[in-house]
Amino acid sequence: MARLAVKLMPGASADRIDGWDVDVDGRPVLKVRVRTRPVEGQANAALILLLAKSLGVPRSTLSLMRGGQSRLKMIEVEGMEDEDLRAHLTGM
Structure with a gap:
């Protein structure tokens, strides 16, 4: 099971993945x-849908584990390992 740290920016002009950044502790965030x-x-919900489409996995395999009221979120992806997840998202 893979875990993905995400920095979400709502209210944008388009749904998109902007790439990798680092948080204040130096950890990678998407x-x-x-x-x-x-x-x-x-x-x-829009974040989960966008990630599912981008990863080519069913929406039901993604779960919001932390950060429901925050911009920084932790998403869990069933059936994928951390290395595969990062490799797939790095190619975007």
Whole structure:
């Protein structure tokens, strides 16, 4: 099972993955923008949908583990290892 740290920026002009960045502790985070606003979990749902499409996996394999009310989130992806996940997202 892979874990992915994400920095979500809601209210963007388009849904897109901006690439890798580092957080204040030097850990890699994936920067993602979604059009939806952070109202009643809509931005989190848009994030899950965008990641599922980008990874080519069913939406049900992704879970929001941490950060429901924060811009920094931890996503868990069933059926994928950390190395495979990072390799797939690095090619974007």
